[in-house]
Amino acid sequence: MNRTERFYKIDQMLQARGIVPLEAFLHELEVSRATFKRDLEYLRERLNAPIVWDREAGGYRFERASAAGPKYALPGLWFSADETYALLAAHKLLAEIKPGVLAAHLAPLQARLAALLEGSGHGAGQIMQRVRILSVGRRRVKPQCFAEIAHAVLKRRRIEIEAVNRARNETNTRIVSPQRLVHYRDNWYLDAWCHWRRSLRTFSLDAIQRVKLLTEPAREIADAALDAHYASAYGIFSGKPKERAVLRFSPERARWLGAEIWHAGQRGEWLPDGSYRLTVPYADDRELVMDILRHGRHVVVEAPASLRRAVTEELAAMTGLYRNPPAGRS
Known part of the structure; x- marks a missing residue:
């Protein structure tokens, strides 16, 4: 972990445990005694952290800060590149779903994501304005179809779908057991067991025109089998590498x-x-x-x-x- 992450970890350990021995800090931070001492000095002198050594208790603790003294506050914790992308992408995906079927469920989730972004020490609105995620080639999905498919995936139920086969320019109706929803290159796909073809297939959600939830439970495919089929070869076209x-x-x-x-x-x-x-x-x-x-x-x-x-x-x-x-x- 980097230095800022260590500062937050030290603060968290002291807040949660009250008294923390030196050995516990060295073990959980995975640093040397000298590095920990430098971190502690910085927290005390630069950030006004009221951390003291309690000889009787055998560990460090927070001392009650004076009301008239300087306030202790950690700097805003910024996210890594992967974390920033994940939060912004999730926020963007939710914002792009049309209001209606999922509006009541999405509002709390968007609020939670905004709160996580605020944790960087910058306003969520400012981050969304200054950091952009651009979509290219995104195809529109019917909100009702997305909601029904997502429900079936989580409830483990079979569905009947009417989907357009663009390669043959025809529409087919088939029954599938949904396994996973996949967001790939700005578009949504459904990995499913096709009871017509009797094999695993991938369906582009934008090509699905109608969804009907059935009462029969979905056929379960083991995660290892799904990974072997869908993740072993390049791109969205799955299967064992040839x-x-x-x-x-x-x-x-x-x-x-x-x-x-x-x-x-x-x-x-x-x-x-x-x-x-x-x-x-x-x-x-x-x-x-x-x-x-x-x-x-x-x-x-x-x-x-x-x-x-x-x-x-x-x-x-x-x-x-x-x-x-x-x-x-x-």
Whole structure:
């Protein structure tokens, strides 16, 4: 933990226990005696902490502060990058849900998030104004459908859904056992057991037009099985990895790619010329091809051959569109 976190931990321990031995501080803060002494000196001299050593009790405690003396107050505790993102993202997601079905339930939750943000020592409104989370490509979900699906996920009930299959431009009705709600790249998805296909499937919530809650209990899939199916391969297209993509990024693009996480099971390697080789497991190449193409000439697919063909074919089709534009366009 960093220094500010240690200050809060010292304060918390003293507030909760009254008397705290030196050994307890050293153990829980995981610092040396010298570091603790420096922290204690700073708290006393800079922040006016009334911490004293009680010889009889064998530990440190707070001394009752004088009403006329300087006030003791800890500085505002800022959050880490991950914590800040989690709080702001949750607050933003709640704010984007249309009022209506969930309004009464969301208001207390939003108030609680605002209070956590206030804990940084800055107003929640100021933080929301100065720190932004931008959504790109977010698709709208029907609030009623979201509410019914979330209810079914938590209540462990089967649902009947009417969903649009955009690839085939058709609408299907099927019964599923919902397992998890997933928020991925600014959109919501439902991981579920499809009783029609008799296998695990992922449904985009924006494609679901109607939801009916059924009385039958949901089929339970073990967490380990869900993780093995959904988290072992790249992107939203799940399943057991069939291949490992080997991508080499140019030295220019490698300055960014070297810090990116594409998958928990990825491997990265810096090459002598400054380029970066990234190896990622995948089961379906559709999303991977899109992500490769956005890097243009700065990435080369080294393996497997099937992925090289998929990228090459897509590039050829794109080139054809520009070389031979549709009639009436130039």
